[in-house]
Amino acid sequence: MTIHKEGHSLLISLLIILGVLNAPLYYYIPQFGIWHGIALTVSVIFYLLILQFFRNPNRTIPQGENLVIAPADGKVVVIEETEENEYFKDKRIQISIFMSPLNVHLSRNPISGVLKYFKYHPGKFLVAWHPKSSTDNERTTLVTENSNGVQVLFRQIAGALARRIRWYVDEGDQVNQGEEFGFIKFGSRIDVFLPLDSKINVTLEQKTRGGETIIAELPQ
Incomplete structure (x- = not known):
């Protein structure tokens, strides 16, 4: 470590x-x-x-084109079908992972592929579990497309204590599953938006290990 x-x-x-x-x-x-x-x-x-x-910490990263890896250490606080209005503008399955100040806070790529979209949004600093934190807080939105053409959106969200979001990628980059793409300081959350026919492998309140826990499987 x-x-x-x-x-x-x-x-x-x-x-x-x-x-x-x-x-x-x-x-x-x-x-x-x-x-x-x-x-x-x-x-x-x-x-x-x-x-x-x-x-x-060092992590053993599972590899698989259809696997979605947890982008962060933390606890699953949301699993629901929701409308994603920034990029897809349709219904997706949202999985949200909350990171307490005691968790590792680096952010990892959930899938491998090409980063098709990136945008930084300035915003508020509501507590990370607040329902509006996903749309009102300071955040970044990233979309990666794998070799099968399936896209996954993931979003770093600042919390009440997290006042600085870092990212190390740009639109058009080739990214690798499990490798870090950013960091959020002092308590935060990451949302992942998946196709509706994805298989979800985690449950509410389950703890995740970034780069290791398989949170879902994408449609082939």
Whole structure:
């Protein structure tokens, strides 16, 4: 397991800040020894929580042209037929995965193929499980088409704490299943929109592992 590049500068800055905050306790008020230990313990726990947020674990990625892989670690909070109004403008099956601040937050390609559509939308920062977060929050929309001509739309959605969405792909790119295409900082959600005749392999409240869990199978 490695630390994701999005966390490098933040983790270094945080380490310096915590060091600056703790040092005066030891040098200028040594009589409060017990509080030194408490402050140091709180600082270490806080730093480790931030550190684990940026972890980048190795994953064994299943391969299959018709397989749809979970784009993120988290919990399935929505499985429903819905109208997708931005790109397809028809009915699709929506699967939504909510990421808590304790989950890995890098975003992975659910299928391999050509990125046919990409758009960034500025917006609000409603809590990620809010029904309108999919259409009102800051978000990106991506559509990948596999070699069979089947298209899957997936959307990074910022949450109340997630104030920065990153992406590393452009329209026209060839993308590979399970590889990272972006990152969302501090709590968020990813929606996936599939053809109606897809086979769904997950259930509500099920936990997913990005790049490993097969959430659906596309029609052949």
